[in-house]
Amino acid sequence: MTTQTHYWNRLIKPGIVALVGAGGKTTVLSKLVEYGRLAGQSVMVTTTTHLYESQVAQWNPFYGTDINKADEACTAAVLKGQCAAWFTGVDGTKVQALDSKQIDDMSKLHHKWQIIVEADGAKEKWLKAPKTTEPVIPELTQTTIGVVNLQMLGSSLDEEHVHNIELVKDIMGRQEGAIVTPSMLAHVVLDKKGLFQYSKGRKILFCTGYDTVQHRVIDDFIDHVVDSDITAIYLADGYKASCEIRRIIQCR
Template sequence: MSDRQYWESLLEPGILAVVGAGGKTTVVSKLGAVATSLKRPVVVTTTTKMGSEQVAPWNPYYGDDLALGEAYIVEQVKRGQMGSWFQAIAGHKVVGLEPELLDTLHDHHPDWSIVVEADGAKTKWLKAPKPHEPVIPANTVTTIAVVNMQVLGKPLTEDYVHRIEEVQAITGIALGDRITPEGVARLLEHENGIFQYARGKRIVFCTGCDAVHPSVVDTLLQALQSLPLHKVVLANGYRENCCIQKVLTWQ
């Protein structure tokens, strides 16, 4: 399969929530762009925050009025564009929409793909969520957890990890020790880990696979074997250059 076909295989009608760290915005952007190129109706948004400069090219609607926002998005979709909607701009960030609003939007347009960045990571490569994170709408059909492979082998420090004490407690890795594939697998498996509050099918999306030795990728895949996953995605590159190399079906 080609890179585009791999991205297409991840698209489906309904809400797709993207969580984790080290490439969430890349995944959201690419899914939106691929859906648009395929002439499929798609909306990109967040339930947390995103960079205002990152979303500006999407010509988003700002506001929390359902009728006005929905009308704006409908026109974007009719023109074959990617719909984009946020509540407001706050400095260098945009504030996301309430999950209930996205559930309603899905109810009104069940054939649309609504791709939601549902987590924040302070630009780090690994994280454990706060008690109220991720913010995942009730109608979510698939939760995609992003794992940046470049964090493997790095020391467990705040240079790479957000909410480091929580990550340490879940993974069992001592502060300053190397982050292992087995530790990341524990973070994906734990009820308070990356997939906390996940709904629907679970997909692990591994970014930065080209930045590590193939044996590291193989070790992580082995560590994930017992997890109840739908798919595991292996991707190289970053942002617009992110390219999927392989999609592995788990269950």
């Protein structure tokens, strides 16, 4: 077993896993599908927000609201060793969300599946804080993976990099243009209105961009978040197709 397989397999288990945050959620979703299938885990993908149709087309999704028809289509895919995917429809370039109950009901039917839910939108930015209406996380979620891009460390607090910047500024207590420090980023991770707002189950902090920032700066950030209710911290190079886990820090 390769190191990458071993690392990713620690995130692969039956139940609902919700992805929140910014700077690599869809990449983490794709990696969980890839390594889940290699491990023989039955996998279904969906969203409570939006995904581009082009991002999910490879999984031949079922579109519709009828759970019986969705169950039939998704089960057929799983029995063929494929990733199942279910969305309510397509609007322009994006697939449309399921509601939490639909996802919970599918999980009740197939408690041995891993159902991966993109539960938060960030408009491809590196960092975000959620509005009061987000993220939308199913009740039966067993793991919430919060994603942050470490490239924010040393970067400017601006709209180019940050989604919902006014909310992030409030949490950090800084003005636009400030350089993001480890303690400022930690505030977004730990604040009750921050990264893990409305999270359920165990909390996993997944940090992308590990190869782009001096490790002493990253270690400073970790020191600020390690003594919390986060279960584990994953540190990964890149944040797109090249994403590879380099370190795992077990916190609890």
